[in-house]
Amino acid sequence: MPPPVVTVLLPARNAERTVARAVESLLGGTLREIRVLAVDDGSTDGTREVLRGLAARDSRVAVLDGGGRGLVAALNLALAHATSPYVARMDADDEALPRRLEASVAALEADPGLGGVGTGVEMFREDQPVSPSMRDYATWLNGLTTPERLHRERFVESPICHPSVCLRREAVVAAGGWAHGDFPEDYHLWLKLIEAGLRMHNLPEVLLRWRDSSGRLTRTDPRYAHKRFIWVKAHYLARSPEVAGRPLTVWGTGPGGLVLTRFLLAEGARVERFIDVHPRKVGTRIHGIPVEPPESLGAPREDTHLVAAVGVRGIREEIRGALTALGWVEGVHFTCAA
Structure with a gap:
């Protein structure tokens, strides 16, 4: 197997219903030289067995034990095992469209000044319509298609959909990985990379189907409360x-x-x-x-x-x-x- 160009960091907890589709959407993409590091973060359902089955069928998948220590620890564990020049994110209930990783890597290789790129996103949920506020947020994200526009808007909201991002591994390592704290780890990382002088933007093409649900962490974890987003803004805005x-x-x-x-x-x-x-x-x-x-x-x-x-x-x-x-x-x- 050739060395991977990009390693996908995919934490999963109690995601047996959706994780196979998430991983298979990556494996079926147009970029074949990938590695998927799936971190089972303390699942109590059949997630670990689903991931092991995927790894048995495709050598590009490896399963790590996150020990139930949470998303940030799972991401940093996978980052420590990655050796490729690029690392991408994926959630266990989203779906990558075929060109997602190929287009992201191509953009990063074409512009050495880019620290990372997100992609356009399509929000979906199966139980009810996506809320108007989330539709508006996705529309705003999908418009941040140049580094200049994203830089201008970086303090409005988190300007990149976390599970759509592809980053230079060395840049993330130099930033210390994802930070533990009482704040949204993705927004904190984007602003830290931008503060370090790296440029970011979203690809105009919709390349990720981003699931909205009532149980998503942004709705249930206090780290993603509105006040904690404002703290991250203020911290980097003041500097x-x-x-x-x-x-x-x-x-x-x-x-x-x-x-x-x-x-x-x-x-x-x-x-x-x-x-x-x-x-x-x-x-x-x-x-x-x-x-x-x-x-x-x-x-x-x-x-x-x-x-x-x-x-x-x-x-x-x-x-x-x-x-x-x-x-x-x-x-x-x-x-x-x-």
Whole structure:
């Protein structure tokens, strides 16, 4: 068997119903030089037996024992066993389309400055329609098809679907792998790689069928709570070249904007004022910080930065339009973080 070009890290726990289809979708892909490291992470159903059967039929599959220590430990265990130049992710209930790995590797080999690529995704579930919020999220992800666009949007939400990603193994190892902590490990890794100077984007082609379900970790694990996503944003936003060392204006005094501000302050940032359109808030102070209307902004200043933190649907584009009309340049004078 030729050495693998890409190693797929596939943790599985109690996934006997779906894991065979997930692995087979990878094995049947157009890129044949792959290895699938399936980590049985403490399953109590027939997952281990399904994985062993797959390994017996195809030498490209190997089964590791994760010991039930959780997703991050399972990923780092598989990463430690990978030797290929690229590592890809896959969840045990998703389905890769045939060109997924071939297209991802081709993109990385064509651009040495890329740290990783995701792919376009199609969300599905079998019991009910996918929620409108998840459909909107997938649409947003599928539009981040250039490094410039993804970099601009990196603080809005996690900009890459984790099970769609393919990464340079050396870059992930240099970053310390997936980090343990009270935060979403994928978003943390994307921002860490970008902070290190690596570029990322999503391929425009839909190459992963991404399952939505009521039991997915993003809905059940407190590490993926909205507040923990905001903490990751604040941690890396405060250190970003756009923001570091500059006094900040935060546009938005809703719950998300106030949580982001609290975390930014904890990271050592200095917030000078809020911007809000609500007449009852304008002219007041929140945590000692004055609230002013958008009309007070005027022309941009090079020594300050504005963070747009309004999460209401459609408002981000309105804020972008208003600031652009005043001569503000995104990534220079302002950053969207909701």
